[in-house]
Amino acid sequence: MPEQEEALGSWREEMAWLKVDMAQDFLPGMESSAISVLKRAVELDHSSRFQEALVCYQEGIQLLLDVLKAVKDDSKKAHYREKIKGYMDRAEQIKHHVNKLKEEGKYHEQIRIADSSTGFSYESLFKPYIRDGLTEVWVEDPYVRHVHQLYNFLRFCEMLLKSQCNVETIHLLTSQDEESSSQQTSALAELKQSLRSQNICLDIQYSSTIHDREIR
Secondary structure: HHHHHHHHHHHHHHHHHHHHHHHOOHHHHHHHHHHHHHHHHHHHOOOOOHHHHHHHHHHHHHHHHHHHHOOOOOHHHHHHHHHHHHHHHHHHHHHHHHHHHHOOOOOOOOOOOOOOOOOOOOHHHHHHHHOOOOEEEEOOOOOOOHHHHHHHHHHHHHHHHHHHOOOEEEEEEEOOOOOOOHHHHHHHHHHHHHHOOOEEHHHHHEOOOOOOEEEE
């Protein structure tokens, strides 16, 4: 419906500004997160684990794009644009290679998620399982605290909005960041307010005993 599309477009614009504000506050952490994810992408690429490498490249590229929006220095902007172009070119090469193997019937996809691994997008893992009847989502993750973790949760919420399912409530159970709880609380409060504009309630609870991750 036109009204829903307009509201969704407005929410996406608000999310873009929220990302910029967060990026300016957490720029050093974003840079280190991008480097970590892209380093993993290169390792997977060299190991011929192309599908996993592609996911990491896409995740890292998005982080670099967010860094680019927050950086003020022109020389740094040029540096990041060059890096982004190189990673995007490699990601396109991998995508073309994988598609060619699929056409030839030679491709078998097996995604292995090892302990402490990073770079798997929510779209690739969860979007195939989202249905129209979905109204509530529970996320239990003790580590929605630092910048890249907050970004990942934000992207998970974006995925739910883009899928046009009927989610009304997102429950988040996480742990409190003892060192910078005000930044964590502020970022989650902004996200909660933004989701409210889309008629989605973000219910946030904190636990000092949570250890495992679960999405249901």
